[in-house]
Amino acid sequence: MLTHLSSFPMLxxxxxxxxxxxxxxxxxxxxxxxxxxxxxxxxxxxxxxxSLTDGRSTREDEPVWDEERLCSVWFKVLRNDMTxxxxxxxxxxxxxxxxxxxxxEVDYDHPDWREQxxx
Numbered sequence: 001m002l003t004h005l006s007s008f009p010m011l012x013x014x015x016x017x018x019x020x021x022x023x024x025x026x027x028x029x030x031x032x033x034x035x036x037x038x039x040x041x042x043x044x045x046x047x048x049x050x051s052l053t054d055g056r057s058t059r060e061d062e063p064v065w066d067e068e069r070l071c072s073v074w075f076k077v078l079r080n081d082m083t084x085x086x087x088x089x090x091x092x093x094x095x096x097x098x099x100x101x102x103x104x105e106v107d108y109d110h111p112d113w114r115e116q117x118x119x
Contacts, residue, residue: 002016002038006038006041006042006045007041007042008042009042009044010044011042011044011045012044012045012046012047012103012114012117013045013046013047013048013049013099013100013103013117014038014045014047014048014049015048015049015050015051015064015072015096015100016034016038016048016049016050016051017050017051017053017064017068017072018050018051018052018053018055019053019054019055020052020053020054020055021054021055021056023052023054024052027052028073030052031050031052031073032073032075032088032090034050035048035050035073035075035088036086036087036088039075039077039086039087039088040086043079045077046076046077046117046118047074047075047076047077047091047096047099048074048075048077048088049072049073049074049075049096049099049100050072050073050074050075051064051068051069051071051072051073052071053065053067053068053071069097069100070093071093072093072096072097073090073093073096074090074091074092074093074095074096074097074099075088075089075090075091076088076089076091099117102116102117103117
């Protein structure tokens with residue numbers, strides 16, 4: 001299902017919250033692998049954010065908890081069109097959250113919204 005959602009052609013940024021009942025000792029490699037896979041499914045994707053939190057205690061107060069936002073790991077998608085290679089590069093969480101906030105506030109009718117995303 002994630003493959004189908006991530007390949008949506010107009011998707012530019014994705015923030016995935018995973019509430020797992022089993023926590024890995026060092027999830028960083030797994031998170032980067034998921035980000036790489038998602039980036040390869042969509043040629044327009046520019047940023048991928050992933051939050052892996054303990055799902056044993058669920059709350060219904062908000063769709064995304066503060067802990068999920070603040071512990072998220074963000075990646076910028078890098079593409080080499082000559083070799084058709086896609087990789088991801090980790091960016092600071094603060095930058096990723098700024099991207100997330102921008103996507104909530106952007107005027108999608110403005111023709112330059114994608115260029116402003118890079119800024």
